[in-house]
Amino acid sequence: MNDVSPLATRIGLIRVESFRNLQSVELHLADGFNFFSGGNGAGKTSVLEAVHVLGHGRSFRTAQAGDLVRVGRERFSIFAECRLGLAAAGHDTRLGLGWSRDGWTLRRNNEAVPILSDFVRNLPVVTLDPGSHELISGPSELRRRFLDWLLFHVEPDFLSVWRRYARALRQRNAALRSPFGVSDRELSVWEKELVEAGTRVHDHRERLVSELRTEFLPLLASIAPGLPVEGIRLRSGWSSDTGLADALREGRSSDRERGFTQRGPHRGDWRLQLGNGLDHDQLSRGQGKLAALTSLLAQAALLRKHRGDWPVLSCDDLAAELDDEHQARLLEWLSRTGAQVLITGTSTLTLPTTAPPARMFHVEQGRIAQLL
Numbered sequence: 001m002n003d004v005s006p007l008a009t010r011i012g013l014i015r016v017e018s019f020r021n022l023q024s025v026e027l028h029l030a031d032g033f034n035f036f037s038g039g040n041g042a043g044k045t046s047v048l049e050a051v052h053v054l055g056h057g058r059s060f061r062t063a064q065a066g067d068l069v070r071v072g073r074e075r076f077s078i079f080a081e082c083r084l085g086l087a088a089a090g091h092d093t094r095l096g097l098g099w100s101r102d103g104w105t106l107r108r109n110n111e112a113v114p115i116l117s118d119f120v121r122n123l124p125v126v127t128l129d130p131g132s133h134e135l136i137s138g139p140s141e142l143r144r145r146f147l148d149w150l151l152f153h154v155e156p157d158f159l160s161v162w163r164r165y166a167r168a169l170r171q172r173n174a175a176l177r178s179p180f181g182v183s184d185r186e187l188s189v190w191e192k193e194l195v196e197a198g199t200r201v202h203d204h205r206e207r208l209v210s211e212l213r214t215e216f217l218p219l220l221a222s223i224a225p226g227l228p229v230e231g232i233r234l235r236s237g238w239s240s241d242t243g244l245a246d247a248l249r250e251g252r253s254s255d256r257e258r259g260f261t262q263r264g265p266h267r268g269d270w271r272l273q274l275g276n277g278l279d280h281d282q283l284s285r286g287q288g289k290l291a292a293l294t295s296l297l298a299q300a301a302l303l304r305k306h307r308g309d310w311p312v313l314s315c316d317d318l319a320a321e322l323d324d325e326h327q328a329r330l331l332e333w334l335s336r337t338g339a340q341v342l343i344t345g346t347s348t349l350t351l352p353t354t355a356p357p358a359r360m361f362h363v364e365q366g367r368i369a370q371l372l
């Protein structure tokens, strides 16, 4: 049996109030595997969603925090006692998050944290959910968010560089829409800042994609060896023949017509390079899920490499996502990491003999009983 890794972020206790159909739930989680079973609509995904919200400040199912508040209530809250691995020198940390129409309330060790980005830095959570295949074939915004979330965790200056870029972009776009028109000279003022910050955003992404590739390919070989993926390629968001400054200059008249900036890292993307002449839309749904799963595990492995500890790993409705063979490969891999893992399913799960001791929970109508 594997020892649970000391280099993993873990939640010991979690308390959830008025979140989706969970009225008031308190759980003591195992350091290794935690399995939540129950019928459809019982509240299993809501448990994973609460953990995800604590780590990201947003849900993987909705962009509206108001949807998460239990019907008839005005506020939800999530509280957790966590061991934050190496990144926080293994200290126990108490995290509390509440949301109501008045906004977020965030507390770390009973002290108010005014800014959401400071709060969510604490608890990295990587979630595989039934919508994850969108990461491969869905809009580029999802893939940018995937990369930039990782950069937020591993590059200390990424957030401030990204904010500089976003501010300059808003200002250039406002100038492009000015009813009085905008001269090249005025545009060039915003472009200077866009080029400086945008080039750094792109350089960060380029380094990260190269590291992601290094993690991704061996993971693919151990979890989904039949998948025809040969690599990962970053797209900058402007023509590869020119630098960003030239691309912005050349795009001015078309940008004026459209009223927004059409080139730059805000249009960047990354794509898997598929073999056998396949396009992303030609992957089967299951292959898309496997590709997304492998990307998310590579993301977790990079967090581990940079921060020193594994994030909490969540898999929603695992049996519906993967066939038996891929499930077994995934569980085997997960059990070797020593990460804390949360899994939901409508039926029971066979864990590999090498897995650390698991805790089983049964979920029914928003109530949760610990079975083992």
Ligand SMILES: Nc1ncnc2c1ncn2[C@@H]1O[C@H](COP(=O)(O)OP(=O)(O)OP(=O)(O)O)[C@@H](O)[C@H]1O
Pocket (backbone or CB within 6 Å): 019, 020, 021, 038, 039, 040, 041, 042, 043, 044, 045, 046, 047, 067, 068, 069, 070, 071, 317, 346, 363
């Ligand atoms: N804001 C809310 N307030 C109260 N109930 C909600 C809210 N949002 C969703 N629900 C209900 O919560 C229940 C639990 O949903 P959840 O997605 O967690 O179930 P699940 O156990 O994962 O189900 P499945 O196996 O079908 O995916 C559902 O019945 C849903 O209708």
